[in-house]
Amino acid sequence: MKRRSLMINGRRVTLRMEKEIWQAVDDVARRRCMTVSDLVSEADRSRGNDSLTAAVRVGVVDYYRRLVDNLDRYGMTRAVLSKPFECRKTVSTEHTTLQ
Structure with missing residues (x-):
């Protein structure tokens, strides 16, 4: 875990997250x-109670997720996947099984 102190909305906060998350934030x-x-x-500003x-x-x-959707x-x-996957619908329309 890596800590960073930042100035957020006029106050100093310290966040502790995994190195990979900080890399993604950057x-x-x-x-x-x-x-x-x-x-x-x-x-x-948008976090609500979280x-x-x-x-x-x-x-x-x-x-x-929005980037991948786009x-x-x-x-x-699909071109970057090492093995293409197929979606097979199950009996319920709410669930999809990935292979």
């Missing part, structure tokens, strides 16, 4: 042309 901030503090401030750490993690995952629209993500 990547998302860079891709969005913002500072890490600005990205975390955005998560702080912890700030959870809000940052969810924001990073949401960013990457790539999927153009058929680009």
Whole structure:
């Protein structure tokens, strides 16, 4: 776990997250042309009752999911998979089994 202290919305906060999450935070901030503090401030403003750490993690995952969804629209993500997967619908329409 790695700690970072940041100035967020006028106050100093310290967040403790995995090194890989911090790398993703840095990547998302860079891709969005913002500072890490600005990205975390955005998560702080929209977090509701969640912890700030959870809000940052969810924001990073949401960013990457939207990125993959956009790539999927153009058929680009399946090309990078080492083995293509098939979706087989089960009896219930709510669930999909991945193979």
